[in-house]
Amino acid sequence: xxxxxxxxxxxxxxxxxxxxxxxxxxxxxxxxxxxxxxxxxxxxxxxxxxxxxxxxxxxxxxxxxxxxxxxxxxxxxxxxxxxxxxxxxxxxxxxxxxxxxxxxxxxxxxxxxxxxxxxxxx
Numbered sequence: 353x354x355x356x357x358x359x360x361x362x363x364x365x366x367x368x369x370x371x372x373x374x375x376x377x378x379x380x381x382x383x384x385x386x387x388x389x390x391x392x393x394x395x396x397x398x399x400x401x402x403x404x405x406x407x408x409x410x411x412x413x414x415x416x417x418x419x420x421x422x423x424x425x426x427x428x429x430x431x432x433x434x435x436x437x438x439x440x441x442x443x444x445x446x447x448x449x450x451x452x453x454x455x456x457x458x459x460x461x462x463x464x465x466x467x468x469x470x471x472x473x474x
Contacts, residue, residue, distance in 0.1 A: 357404035364401055368435060374444035391454040399458030402428040406466045425463045432459065 370376050406412075406424030413420045432455045439445035 354408060357407045360400060360404045364397065367397075372438075372442050372445060390448070391450055394451045394454035395458030395461075397458070398428060398432055398455040399462040401431075402459045402462035403466060406462070411466060422463050422466060425459055425466075428459055429456070432456075 367376075402422075402425050404424075405428050406422050409422075409424045412423045414423050414426065415421075432452070436447060436452045436455070439447040
């Protein structure tokens with residue numbers, strides 16, 4: 353399962369590289385045909401990224417005062433914020449608060465699912 357997680361992470365990094373260098377080509381055209389394409393895709397991709405990272409970290413958590421948060425979720429949130437912010441400086445990309453919100457929704461749902469699975473297993 354960890355190999356699948358690493359493969360997915362590599363795929364995300366490759367996708368971001370291709371988007372940043374304006375090389376998504378046919379895939380970008382197909383995605384644009386789907387209603388709410390970008391927001392749904394962001395939620396799914398970043399949600400699965402959160403699942404993958406939390407899987408690699410075995411559901412490890414960190415505490416911030418009274419709140420306990422999955423470490424993988426925090427790492428993906430930081431990654432997403434940095435990646436979306438860099439789009440302000442890349443000509444082929446467009447910064448979007450809607451995309452960022454969709455990312456957070458996907459990440460949040462992934463965290464909820466991971467915690468429920470962890471409770472059932474433990």
